[in-house]
Amino acid sequence: MSARIHSLPAATASLEPMLALTAKDMLAVNAVILNRMESRIPLIPRLAGHLIAGGGKRLRPMLTLAGAALLDYSGNRHHRLAAAVEFIHTATLLHDDVVDGSEMRRGKAAANIIFGNPATVLVGDFLFSRAFELMVEDGSLRVLRILSHASAVIAEGEVDQLTAQRQIETSEERYLAIIGAKTAALFAAASRIAAVVAESEERVEQALDDYGRNLGIAFQLVDDALDYDAHSGIMGKDRGDDFREGKMTLPVILAYARGSAQDREFWRDAVLGHRIGDDDLAHATRLVTVTGALETTRQRARQFAERAIDALSIFPAGEARQAMVQAAQFAVARAF
Incomplete structure (x- = not known):
């Protein structure tokens, strides 16, 4: 076993090594995606393409490709499975935007705003179906079990988040369970299936699962911190979306716990939807900063990235491991 890997300074963190490592394989994945999102119903590829071609980094399928490179896998099963991972992710985004009433996604109008909620939900269902077709074609019951279980866990996480919405007493423990399900489960599964197609032993599967899971939690913690960051326009969504939707993310949970009686009253009103104006968002941003809630959230993200x-x-x-290390550091560096 190799020694513990020392993390890179945030200033050197970059996703470029991961992009370079997976570039050739990603061309094959993109070909599968374009082929499988076709339909005799023109609206389906048009709506799906609006999001799939919308500039996302495709980090989740990259995890499958990078894991395969790490294990020197020389086949091509990982191409279709990485496409299945991207379809699962895209389907959840389409459904999420309907549930949240989102107006932006990746810097442009969300699909539900352009095409309407019914079409967006149904195309999300179509992409889920395509993902399962790809899994079945792969022929591995283990792969099917891993990705289908992840899909179920993601749905559970989204429902749990919905029931926690506008619930000011939501605990940090429940919050971590929610993001572990709705975000980290797919990161973990995408990473783990690389070990399955490479026919690696269980400890290798578990190591890649641990990498993806911890990376996913770090990634979501950073996203939640950026919602209260004045410079978070890089996310391609409206800053303050989580605040206005009454989502109990870690910055809010910590700021509420650490705040004065007056601060806590503000948070109760805000979470219930009574304080959602621009001035209220500015005040919320000040509170998560002065209470140290934002910095603590960033620190937790660093800890999970280190675990990854x-x-x-x-x-x-080697090149693959180094690229995966830098990807974990990049996920956290977005918060600074």
């Missing part, structure tokens, strides 16, 4: 990096310590040093 440590999970890679069983693998030999």
Whole structure:
């Protein structure tokens, strides 16, 4: 077993090594995606393409491709499975935007705003179906079990988040369970299936699962911090979306717990939807900053990123491992 990997300074963190590592394979994945989102119903590829071609980094399918590179896998099963991962992710985004009433996604109008809620939900269902077709064609019951279980866990996480919405007493423990389900489950599954197609032993599967899961939690923590960051326009969505939707994210949970009686009264009103103007968002941003809630959230993200990096310590040093280390550091560096 290799020694613990020391993390890179945030200033050097970049997704470029991961993009370079997976570039050739991603061309094959993109070809599968374009082929499988076709339909005799013109609205389906038009709506799906609005999001799929919308500039996302495709980090989740990249995890499958990077894991395969890490294990020196020489086949091509991972191409269709990475496409299945992207379809699952895209379907959840389409459904989420309807549930949240989102107006923007990746810097442009969300699909539900352009095409309407019914069409957006149904095309999300179509993409889920395409993902399962790809899994079945792969022929591995283990892959099917991993990705189908992840899909169920994601749905559970989204429902749990919905029931926690506007619930000011939501605990940090419940919040972590929610993001572990709605975000980290697919990161973990996308990483783990690379070990399955490479026919690796269980400890290798588990190491990649641990990498993806911890990376996913770090990624979501950073997203939740950026909602209260004045410079978070890089996200391609409206800053303050979570605030206006009454979502109980870690910055809010911590700021509420640490605040004065007056601060807590503000948070109760805001979470219930009574304080959602621009001035209220500005006040909320000040509170998460002065209470240290934003910095604590960032610190937690760093801790989970370090766990992701440590999970890679069983693998030999090389281009693939280094790219995966830098991807974990990049996920956190977005918060600064």
